[in-house]
Amino acid sequence: xxxxxxxxxxxxxxxxxxxxxxxxxxxxxxxxxxxxxxxxxxxxxxxxxxxxxxxxxxxxxxxxxxxxxxxxxxxxxxxxxxxxxxxxxxxxxxxxxxxxxxxxxxxxxxxxxxxxxxxxxxxxxxxxxxxxxxxxxxxxxxxxxxxxxxxxxxxxxxxxxxxxxxxxxxxxxxxxxxxxxxxxxxxxxxxxxxxxxxxxxxxxxxxxxxxxxxxxxxxxxxxxxxxxxxxxxxxxxxxxxxxxxxxxxxxxxxxxxxxxxxxxxxxxxxxxxxxxxxxxxxxxxxxxxxxxxxxxxxxxxxxxxxxxxxxxxxxxxxxxxxxxxxxxxxxxxxxxxxxxxxxxxxxxxxxxxxxxxxxxxxxxxxxxxxxxxxxxxxxxxxxxxxxxxxxxxxxxxxxxx
Amino acid sequence: xxxxxxxxxxxxxxxxxxxxxxxxxxxxxxxxxxxxxxxxxxxxxxxxxxxxxxxxxxxxxxxxxxxxxxxxxxxxxxxxxxxxxxxxxxxxxxxxxxxxxxxxxxxxxxxxxxxxxxxxxxxxxxxxxxxxxxxxxxxxxxxxxxxxxxxxxxxxxxxxxxxxxxxxxxxxxxxxxxxxxxxxxxxxxxxxxxxxxxxxxxxxxxxxxxxxxxxxxxxxxxxxxxxxxxxxxxxxxxxxxxxxxxxxxxxxxxxxxxxxxxxxxxxxxxxxxxxxxxxxxxxxxxxxxxxxxxxxxxxxxxxxxxxxxxxxxxxxxxxxxxxxxxxxxxxxxxxxxxxxxxxxxxxxxxxxxxxxxxxxxxxxxxxxxxxxxxxxxxxxxxxxxxxxxxxxxxxxxxxxxxxxxxxxxxxxxxxxxxxxxxxxxxxxxxxxxxxxxxxxxxxxxxxxxxxxxxxxxxxxxxxxxxxxxxxxxxxxxxxxxxxxxxxxxxxxxxxxxxxxxxxxxxxxxxxxxxxxxxxxxxxxxxxxxxxxxxxxxxxxxxxxxxxxxxxxxxxxxxxxxxxxxxxxxxxxxxxxxxxxxxxxxxxx
Numbered sequence: 004x005x006x007x008x009x010x011x012x013x014x015x016x017x018x019x020x021x022x023x024x025x026x027x028x029x030x031x032x033x034x035x036x037x038x039x040x041x042x043x044x045x046x047x048x049x050x051x052x053x054x055x056x057x058x059x060x061x062x063x064x065x066x067x068x069x070x071x072x073x074x075x076x077x078x079x080x081x082x083x084x085x086x087x088x089x090x091x092x093x094x095x096x097x098x099x100x101x102x103x104x105x106x107x108x109x110x111x112x113x114x115x116x117x118x119x120x121x122x123x124x125x126x127x128x129x130x131x132x133x134x135x136x137x138x139x140x141x142x143x144x145x146x147x148x149x150x151x152x153x154x155x156x157x158x159x160x161x162x163x164x165x166x167x168x169x170x171x172x173x174x175x176x177x178x179x180x181x182x183x184x185x186x187x188x189x190x191x192x193x194x195x196x197x198x199x200x201x202x203x204x205x206x207x208x209x210x211x212x213x214x215x216x217x218x219x220x221x222x223x224x225x226x227x228x229x230x231x232x233x234x235x236x237x238x239x240x241x242x243x244x245x246x247x248x249x250x251x252x253x254x255x256x257x258x259x260x261x262x263x264x265x266x267x268x269x270x271x272x273x274x275x276x277x278x279x280x281x282x283x284x285x286x287x288x289x290x291x292x293x294x295x296x297x298x299x300x301x302x303x304x305x306x307x308x309x310x311x312x313x314x315x316x317x318x319x320x321x322x323x324x325x326x327x328x329x330x331x332x333x334x335x336x337x338x339x340x341x342x343x344x345x346x347x348x349x350x351x352x353x354x355x356x357x358x359x360x361x362x363x364x365x366x367x368x369x370x371x372x373x374x375x376x377x378x379x380x381x382x383x384x385x386x387x388x389x390x391x392x393x394x395x396x397x398x399x400x401x402x403x404x
Numbered sequence: 405x406x407x408x409x410x411x412x413x414x415x416x417x418x419x420x421x422x423x424x425x426x427x428x429x430x431x432x433x434x435x436x437x438x439x440x441x442x443x444x445x446x447x448x449x450x451x452x453x454x455x456x457x458x459x460x461x462x463x464x465x466x467x468x469x470x471x472x473x474x475x476x477x478x479x480x481x482x483x484x485x486x487x488x489x490x491x492x493x494x495x496x497x498x499x500x501x502x503x504x505x506x507x508x509x510x511x512x513x514x515x516x517x518x519x520x521x522x523x524x525x526x527x528x529x530x531x532x533x534x535x536x537x538x539x540x541x542x543x544x545x546x547x548x549x550x551x552x553x554x555x556x557x558x559x560x561x562x563x564x565x566x567x568x569x570x571x572x573x574x575x576x577x578x579x580x581x582x583x584x585x586x587x588x589x590x591x592x593x594x595x596x597x598x599x600x601x602x603x604x605x606x607x608x609x610x611x612x613x614x615x616x617x618x619x620x621x622x623x624x625x626x627x628x629x630x631x632x633x634x635x636x637x638x639x640x641x642x643x644x645x646x647x648x649x650x651x652x653x654x655x656x657x658x659x660x661x662x663x664x665x666x667x668x669x670x671x672x673x674x675x676x677x678x679x680x681x682x683x684x685x686x687x688x689x690x691x692x693x694x695x696x697x698x699x700x701x702x703x704x705x706x707x708x709x710x711x712x713x714x715x716x717x718x719x720x721x722x723x724x725x726x727x728x729x730x731x732x733x734x735x736x737x738x739x740x741x742x743x744x745x746x747x748x749x750x751x752x753x754x755x756x757x758x759x760x761x762x763x764x765x766x767x768x769x770x771x772x773x774x775x776x777x778x779x780x781x782x783x784x785x786x787x788x789x790x791x792x793x794x795x796x797x798x799x800x801x802x803x804x805x806x807x808x809x810x811x812x813x814x815x816x817x818x819x820x821x822x823x824x825x826x827x828x829x830x831x832x833x834x835x836x837x838x839x840x841x842x843x844x845x846x847x848x849x850x851x852x853x854x855x856x857x858x859x860x861x862x863x864x865x866x867x868x869x870x871x872x873x874x875x876x877x878x879x880x881x882x883x884x885x886x887x888x889x890x891x892x893x894x895x896x897x898x899x900x901x902x903x904x905x906x907x908x909x910x911x912x913x914x915x916x917x918x919x920x921x922x923x924x925x926x927x928x929x930x931x932x933x934x935x936x937x938x939x940x941x942x943x944x945x946x947x948x949x950x951x952x953x954x955x956x957x958x959x960x961x962x963x964x965x966x967x968x969x970x971x972x973x974x975x976x977x978x979x980x981x982x983x984x985x986x987x988x989x990x991x992x
Contacts, residue, residue, distance in 0.1 A: 306454060306640045306652055315627045317635035318653055343449050354635040354664050356653055357449030364455045 029122025032115055035181040035264070036108065037256035041065045051075075051129035056102050057208045059195060061138035063102045071128035081120045088116055090158060091148070098148035100138075101156075101195065109158035110180035155196035167274075174271025177264060178202075182256070187212035187248065203278035204330055209396075209403060210247040211334040213326050218277035220384070221329050223269070231269035232262060238347030239317055243325040245347040246358075247335060258349045278331075286379040292387055296376025299369055303361070304377075312381040317352050323381035333374055333388045337396045340370050367393035406696050406704035412438045415695055415709030417680040417724065420505020421964065422950035422971040423715035424658035424666060425562075428632070429975035430711075431672045433983065438707065439672075439715075440697050442475070442679040443502025448659055452508075452649030460807045464647040469509050471499040471717075475679075478719065479856045480912045482873040484736055490859050490867065496912040497920055498647070499717045503676060504658045506717060506918060511646045511772030511804060512622040512655050513962035514565045516556045516969070518783050519549035519585040521959050527784065528794055537794060540877060541739075541746060541847040543956045546928035546937035546990075549585045552969050555976070557588055559968030560620075563656035564628035564636050567591035567620035581617045583779045596625045596639065598802075601765050601837035602776035605801035608895035614780045619800060620965070621773030622656035632665045643805035645772025655772060678705075681863060683712055683728035683947065691946045692730075698863070710986070711946050711978065714924075718953035722747075722853050722923035723868040731924075731934045731943045734852050736871070742934040742942075743924060744853040747870065748958040750919040751843030751878040753906030754797060754885040756893035759815050760835045767806030767833070775802025781888050782960045783844070793880040795844035797960040799889060801837060813838075816902055839893050841885040843906070845921070845958040848875045853923040873910050882906035919963050921955035926970075928990075936990040938977035939970060945988045948974055 033039060042065045044053030052067035069075040076084065083094045091105035092098055099105060111119075136143055161180050163172040178184045179201075190198045190205040204214035204221070217224040223231055226242065234240040235257035238250070245253045257265065286293050301310070304322075308314050312323035322328060328336050338344075341362040348355035365373065367390040378385035414430050416423045416439040427437050446452075446469075462468050471494060479488035500506030520527040525542040569590045570580025595618030598606070606616035623639045630636065639654040653660050666672055680697045684706070694708040714721040725731055725743045734744035777800030779785055788794050805811060813836035818828040851873070855866035874882075886905035893901045927933025930942040939954055941947040950971055952963045981989050 303455065306642070307637060315635075315637050317629065318627065318637045345449070348664065348668060351633075352635070353633050353668070354653075356635070357447070359449040359453040359455060359651075361455055 025118070025121050026125055029118045029120070029125075032119035032181065033122055034256055034259045035177060036119065036183070037252055038068070040251045040255040042068050043255075048129045048131070050123075050126050051131045052133040052135075053131065055137075058100075058102055059191075060142045063100055064133055064135045064137060066133050066135045067129065067131050068123065069126045069129040070124055071130050074130050074132045075128060076123065077128055081117065084120050084123065085113075085116050088119070091152065091156070098145040098152075100136075100145075100148060101151070104183035104186045106156055106158070106197070107180055107183035107185060109156075110161035110176065112160065115181065151194065151196075155192075155194065168270070170267045170270045171274065173264065174267035174269070177268050178271055182268070184215065188215050200278050202272070202275050204332075206332060206334055208248060209334070209338060209399065211330050211332040212248070213330050213335070214278060215272055216275040216277045217273050220324060221326055221331075222275075222277060223272050223326075224277065225324070226269075226273070228266055228269040228273070231272060232265040235260065235265050235268065236262070236349070237351040238349045239320075239352050241316070241321065241324075243327055244320040246327070246339065246344045250345070250347045253347045253349060258351075285382075285384045286375065286387060290375075290387075292372045292375045293379060295369075296372040296374070297380070299365070299373045300376055300380075303364075304373075312377065312383075318354060318356050320346065322377050323383060325383070328374075328378050329383055329385040331386070333378065333385070333392060334396065336374050336377075337370060337388070337393055338400065340365065340374070341393075341397055341400055362397065367391075367397065406706040408706045409708070411708045411710075412436050413709065414438070414711045414713065415440065415707050416713045416715050417695065418442070418505060418714070418716035418720070419503045419658070419674055420500060420715065420717070421507040421658060421968055423505070423713070424507075424662040425559075425968065425971040426713050426715060426950065426975050426978075427672055428662050428666050429972070429979060431666065431669050433979045434671070436671050437673070438709075439674040440678045440680050440695065440707065441503055441674055441676045443471075443500075443676065445674075445676045446502045446504050446508060446649065446659065448649065448651065448653060452651045454651035457648055457651040458642065458644045460809045464807065464810055467494070467498060467647070469501065469647070469649065470494060471501040474862070475501070476720070476861055476867075477859070478868045478870055479859050480870045480872070482871070482910060483850060484871055488856055488869045488871070491912050496910075496914065496916050497918040498915070499719070499918065503663070503674065504649070507657045507964075508649045508659065509647050510657075510964055511962075513773040513964065514560060514563055514567075514620045514622040514656070514968075515961040515965040516585060516587070517549070517959050517961070517966050518583065520784055521957075522547060522549050522552075524957055531784065532788060532794070536788070539848065540794070540875065541849050543746065543847075543925065543927050543932050545926050545954075545956050546933065547926065547973070552973055553585070553588060555969040555972035556965065558631070558972045559965060561592050561631045562661050563622040563968070564593055564624050564630050564661070565591050565620050565622050565656070566593040566596050566618070566625035568595050568618055570617060579617060581779055582615050583782070583785045591620065593625045593628055596621050596623060596771055596774050598776055599766065599769055599774060600763075602774070602802050604837075604896055605839060605892070606776040609778055609892060612892065612895055614778050614892075616776050616778045619773055619775040619777045619798075619802070621771065623771040623773055624654045630661055632662065634661055634664050636660055639771050641769050641771050641774070643768055643770030643803070643807060646804065675699075680724065681865070683714075683724060683730060683944075685729060685944060689729070690944060692728075692944050711948070711982070714947065714949045715951065717920075718923060718951040719853065719868055719870075719920050721949050721951055721953045723855070725924060725934070725941075725949065726855050726868075727865055730941055730947055733854055736850050736852050739849055742930070742932065745932070745934070746847035746922040746925045746956055747851050747853045747872060748845040748847050748921045748955065749872060749874075749910070750917040750958055751797070751845050751874060751882050751906050752916045753904060754841035754843060754882045754889055755904050756839045756886070756889040757813070757902040757904075758837050758839065758893050758896055758898035759813075759832065759900040759902075760837075761899050763835050765803070765834055765837050767803050767811055767837075770803035770805045772804055773802075774804065775800040777801070781841075781885055791884060793877045793884065795846055795878060795881045795960065797841035797843035797881070797885045799839060799841050799885070799892065801839045806833070815900055839889050839896070841882070841889055842917075842960055842962070843878060843882055843885060844960040845878055846875060847922060847957050851875070874906055874908060879906055879908060919952070919958060921952040921958040921963060924949045924953035925956045926954040927956065930992040936988075938981070938989045939974040940977070940982070940989050942988075942992055946986065948978065950974060
């Protein structure tokens with residue numbers, strides 16, 4: 004019986020996208036894997052590469068994966084493609100870096116990789132040579148990755164979990180496999196491999212990818228399945244808006260997924276165990292930082308975000324209940340205050356309004372107080388922010404621009 | 405030698421309101437569109453940063469967002485007997501600069517003109533006889549209100565407009581403007597919340613048997629999602645509208661209503677800080693082949709296109725036509741020629757300033773178009789038979805701003821500086837309001853635009869010359885209006901009232917209004933208009949000229965609503981008529 008259920012689940016997993024015509028099914032696989040997001044430079048041709056990815060080890064530039072024979076992957080066979088996607092080895096034995104999320108793609112089914120390949124062959128060739136490897140020594144030696152793989156890479160096809168619904172398993176496949184959510188949201192070891200606490204939030208590229216487990220209020224524990232679906236489809240829900248690197252994920256990938264797949268992702272995420280309990284108590288309102296922060300908030304923020312922190316739907320993100328604000332690390336909100344940020348643009352929510360920069364106006368201490376306040380007002384709860392973290396972020400952002 | 409660029413289907417000069425509307429509509433039709441904009445890119449968060457946008461000194465006094473005369477100046481004189489001199493600063497009016505144009509810094513009044521105003525000559529002649537308007541150069545527009553109704557509707561719903569309909573499909577609705585033309589549906593948003601002064605005004609007016617209504621405001625009374633799916637925030641009544649970009653996404657501007665969608669399109673491109681120098685005609689002069697423009701490094705480019713759209717500020721459109729040889733320059737001596745003809749302004753100056761004691765008008769609780777007004781003395785609503793003028797004015801009272809530098813009312817007799825002034829300004833700030841009249845400006849033979857014979861810009865091209873003074877007809881109108889304002893003012897029981905009206909001798913120094921109209925007017929006949937009813941040049945059939953330059957006369961209300969409606973109207977004509985059969989849409 005158990006085996007029968009498993010087989011049925013597998014069938015569901017594999018069958019979902021296969022009903023459409025080959026090319027659009029293949030295109031859908033590219034959407035699920037968000038291939039275009041990393042393999043397209045800002046303003047560049049789709050899949051022609053050139054996007055710089057910052058890793059703790061140095062910079063890697065995404066390669067050209069259009070069908071151009073010389074500078075893209077036009078000369079590859081399906082086997083070459085499968086091996087690159089799932090094993091991180093390109094023709095000639097060249098080892099890829101796991102910025103290409105082959106540890107996640109390893110879970111992709113044969114059928115899905117084959118469908119994806121039918122699409123990639125049709126991507127218009129763009130002649131653009133990309134020097135991918137900008138890493139410093141010793142990381143620039145690709146052979147190093149053989150050792151890394153031996154330590155960290157345990158490729159295995161996706162195995163459905165018995166006792167969970169087909170929807171849950173489809174969600175698990177999408178999140179851990181093609182969707183490679185953990186690439187950003189799972190904390191990494193010193194060697195850049197996933198730690199055990201999957202999807203509990205991680206720092207990367209000067210942002211903090213929030214916890215997306217069942218944690219509440221940091222994760223999606225308090226969100227309904229519809230809340231998660233709406234967020235992934237439009238970039239917005241009543242808890243916040245996609246910004247930073249998530250903009251690109253929503254625009255290129257999740258906003259184009261089917262509602263059924265988004266519901267599956269929602270069902271799965273809501274069941275992922277949380278990292279640790281949220282801080283039990285809110286900072287006291289008479290705390291000096293809270294008082295200073297409240298004053299700054301009233302004088303600078305209420306015009307858009309409102310005295311109640313609820314913002315206005317599709318134009319001013321809510322701060323009350325906003326998970327991005329309440330992460331263990333305040334890296335993202337600090338960055339948003341310092342640099343400003345532009346939110347996502349989707350078909351359903353095309354406005355993509357921006358938050359202006361306040362770096363010129365607020366001192367490090369003021370930003371710390373303001374964030375301590377918004378992280379603990381209106382039922383929000385998160386640790387206080389100190390001026391040192393803001394100073395560090397300010398210095399690091401300066402180096403970045 | 406200009407570098408020849410790859411061909412585009414549509415080339416637009418200027419990315420303000422009309423350029424954005426045309427670009428949006430024509431890219432929807434699948435055309436490849438490029439907009440060439442002289443000024444910089446402007447975006448809400450980076451350029452209208454809420455942290456420093458309410459900087460009155462920078463934006464209102466030093467005019468940070470406006471066209472600077474070093475880039476393009478104009479010369480002015482009051483009549484053809486004088487020698488025009490360059491305006492060394494823009495101050496009587498303030499043309500916009502950069503993406504969004506004057507749509508960035510307007511107050512947000514979003515009006516429709518009345519049906520009779522599009523057929524002003526026919527209507528006034530029929531009602532009063534030709535003699536009544538003999539001193540004026542009135543013309544019909546070639547388009548009717550009914551034809552434009554849907555275009556007005558489109559602009560109001562793109563902008564998000566707060567107001568109250570007074571005439572819904574012919575039914576007069578209580579609380580709206582009973583004199584307006586019929587509209588097919590209610591405003592997209594309810595009226596803004598009226599401040600104390602406006603409420604007092606409305607009450608007094610009602611008791612006098614007049615018909616006050618909340619003025620149509622493209623300042624959002626509620627959060628709004630427009631017809632393109634773009635979201636706007638609710639107005640916070642901060643009072644930094646006119647001369648400022650809205651930091652709160654609450655005032656309609658190309659940035660808040662069109663550009664978020666337009667800029668994502670692969671068939672649209674904008675080249676900022678690129679100045680169009682000339683539209684180049686084909687040898688037969690009947691079509692244009694390209695525009696020449698220069699970037700900030702002084703490099704010249706030639707951009708070929710099938711359709712050329714002049715979408716600059718009205719005055720710049722007229723100058724571009726004159727510089728490029730599109731149409732025939734107007735000659736005030738003979739009355740012949742069309743380009744430059746029927747330049748009109750706006751007759752401001754009628755006002756009743758009211759001073760009180762012990763009030764709290766809270767002028768800082770303000771929004772650009774936050775006013776109550778009435779049209780009982782506007783247009784041809786009232787009988788001009790016994791009167792010695794035609795035209796009129798919208799009368800209104802509101803809180804547009806309470807800014808600390810510019811808004812310092814003092815009673816007459818107060819010194820201009822010193823401790824007495826300081827004391828008076830502190831006492832009066834909460835105790836003053838005004839009832840104002842925005843008057844019509846009707847065309848005369850001697851008010852016109854042409855190229856200055858002496859003064860040139862940095863590229864060696866002649867400046868635009870404005871020859872204008874307030875016509876006697878309009879001054880008589882202004883005087884009449886001030887007597888009406890005095891009656892309303894008196895009914896509002898002030899402690900002291902000061903009434904004024906417009907006087908002869910237009911002076912380009914004090915700020916009056918940025919409502920310049922005409923010069924490339926639209927009409928049914930090519931001898932008295934520069935463009936046909938679809939805003940297409942009579943002479944060069946692939947050039948369309950957008951903006952208030954098309955107005956045959958200016959009326960007693962703000963022009964932007966009609967500018968927006970005409971843009972949608974022209975876009976529809978290009979899409980549905982011109983693309984099917986390029987060439988003149990109306991036979992001359």
